[in-house]
């Protein structure tokens with residue numbers, strides 16, 4: 001359903017190959033393009049994203065989403081093996097939808113507290129025929145206590161939702177023991193590293209690594225923080241709605 005009036009995303013086959021040792025299939029390329037067009041369209045009604053130029057969308061939404069699940073530039077093998085994944089505060093669907101397209105064998109849950117965004121995403125999922133994705137409207141502070149979500153995910157992803165400590169409190173309760181929380185971040189300070197270290201230890205996690213890298217087209221700085229869950233999160237976490245942001249660990 002590519003419409004000639006819509007801008008086309010760049011292919012970037014070599015960049016995908018060099019940075020992530022991967023290339024999209026024709027079907028995945030078509031799904032990326034459709035996703036792009038639906039977001040441009042949705043942006044007329046909803047404030048979904050400021051990133052709308054094709055190169056920028058490719059780099060800051062698609063590439064960035066997949067780079068996060070590739071610590072040491074190795075795409076996580078569990079994603080091809082049926083991992084269960086939650087994207088917390090998915091917004092217009094990043095990183096979750098990009099990852100669902102990349103990993104059709106994984107089961108992805110997209111969580112956002114804004115009903116309008118989830119309604120938009122549901123339309124996208126139908127159009128793209130993505131059957132490996134479910135959506136959930138709610139707050140991470142509450143979903144983290146529901147037995148059908150707490151301690152059930154192999155991987156929790158969170159991009160542009162809050163400070164690293166807040167993200168850790170939202171994400172770690174949802175992860176299984178042995179699973180991974182990935183916090184996507186632009187800039188990163190030594191102070192944040194210290195506070196997230198403290199937060200992680202209270203939440204049953206340890207910092208496995210903090211990676212700094214630059215995006216491949218504009219050399220923008222990015223960080224990804226990988227937290228491994230080693231023991232159960234104490235019952236009092238996540239704290240009630242609003243408390244993690246008002247009084248970060």
Ligand code: SAH
Nearest residue numbers: 089090091094112113114138139140159160
């Ligand atoms: N992850 C997307 C969107 C970031 S904007 C991206 O990187 O492009 C942050 C999103 O998080 C918003 O859509 C907002 O509704 C959602 N959000 C903020 N706090 C939340 C919470 N406590 N629980 C669930 N969703 C939350």
